[in-house]
Amino acid sequence: MTKDRRLTLQSEDFSAWYTEIVQVAGLADYSPVRGCMVIMPYGYAIWELMQSALDGLFKATGHQNAYFPLFLPQSALDREAEHVEGFAPQTAVVTHAGGEELEEPLVVRPTSEAIIWPVVANWIQSYRDLPVLLNQWANVVRWELRTRPFLRTTEFLWQEGHTAHATAEEAREEARRMLGVYREFMEEWMAMPVVTGEKTSSERFAGAERTFACEALMKDNKALQAGTSHDLGQNFARAFEVQYQTEEGRHEYVWNTSWGVSTRLIGGLIMTHGDDQGLSLPPRLAPYQLVIVPIWKSDEQRQSVFEKAEALRADLAGRVRVHVDDRENMTPGAKYFDWERRGVPLRMEVGPRDIEKSQVVLVSRTASAEDRKRFMGDAEALATIPKMLIDIQAGVRRTAEQRRAENSVRGLTDYGEFKARMAGPGGFVYAGWCGDERCEQKVKEDTKATIRVLPDSEFRSEEQPESCLCCGEPAEHEALWAKAY
RNA sequence: CGGGGCGUGGCUCAGUCCGGUAGAGCGCUGCGUUCGGGACGCAGAGGUCCCCGGUUCAAAUCCGGGCGCCCCGACCA
Structure with a gap:
């Protein structure tokens, strides 16, 4: 009887366990390019199943697929101030092509708002052209400093939804609707329970008015941001001149959303259900x-x-x-x-x-x-x-829900206790927040934990926290705190 | 991008300190016996020792410079 070298146990070294599973289950391999991974047939088959389920949900909510180019002119990215500030440091830029230096560098898309809206602006004349409900399945590149298979790679596969609406309310509803679609997919297909809610301004998408997210708790008690949906307001419409004529004949800017999930979900799947025997798939x-x-x-x-x-x-x-x-x-x-x-x-x-x-x-x-x-x-x-x-399927979901419940704490008010918890077992902590970014920052410095979301009402505690976890001032929100991937 | 570790058959690694014919286990190929919880025997194939340069009669081994991967941190989906 011969055995392969034993897998690292989750309890010994969760990171090592994770990387071993990825290889040993035949999900991904490394490539000659730093931070870029090869998705192997078995891993890609999982992605195809995810795509197929999500694609069905998108179409059932009225979206159509399209495809926009990989490259965008540097100047397009520059047009939305916050957006460029957020993404410019992470972009790969093509300066040479066809043996010559380009007059204007081309950015490899880190996300596609800046390539989609200048084009789609021409598709929209009147309120009758709205809403525009688009999705694309694509690859994007973000020059990450530290990569891990599926969780964070330089190039990754995702889907990005992009929509335009006549009113702020409609856009807000759309952003919320797609968050709900993500939640449904994560719970019904992935058997991965998530907490939905809104991101604080420090964690918001660059250029968004509001960002909503699904947060899941992995087996090592760290949070994974599994999907995000953004209410972009009119920021991109103004930047890219996306206007329409109202019934009354006025010209107005549209209201946009964008939303995405990526191959990171495969990482979430591994860390939600995997055990010391290996991968375990719903x-x-x-x-x-x-x-x-x-x-x-x-x-x-x-x-x-x-x-x-x-x-x-x-x-x-x-x-x-x-x-x-x-x-x-x-x-x-x-x-x-x-x-x-x-x-x-x-x-x-x-x-x-x-x-x-x-x-x-x-x-x-x-x-x-x-x-x-x-x-x-x-x-x-x-x-x-x-x-x-x-x-x-139902069993693995119950198990995951139970694990999350066991590793979530509510009603915690003592900051010392919180610090001890984050230094030790980790997990989700529901606690008060005064609303001041400085408290958020201090908690991060002290414990590495961040506010994952301000949870939606159904996830909030019965007894709302009265004071801020950090400063003790009156709480404005209940926040979900955790260390995150 | 900082700190640490590591680059040697497909995989895990020994050999490096102290320069002198490139090794083991697993996997792979063939044949035979096996097969209800990681089979065994025999025979075989397989290596620019990460790359470039230097020292030397001679470099996996010493020196210089690169590159890559893993782990930890800061940045981020």
């Missing part, structure tokens, strides 16, 4: 929901076992993403470990004994070590597997 986002492992000794057995496996696969195909592991050079046990490490939610074993009894063996990735094998008649298995996957 069925709705698992490239293979069920892997069939055939077991045989003799050639005759091999033939009959494969026939049965294929018949089961064919029956399930279309209802379940199923894969038959026909590798000849691995023992069944080695395959079990492999697929567990890669996070496959459900495994089926088919061997000679099962053929005799017209049964199969089913093993759930998330079941406890003992008593995890379920023996089931063929017909029952075929009928039950989709239901089992639904149960597993």
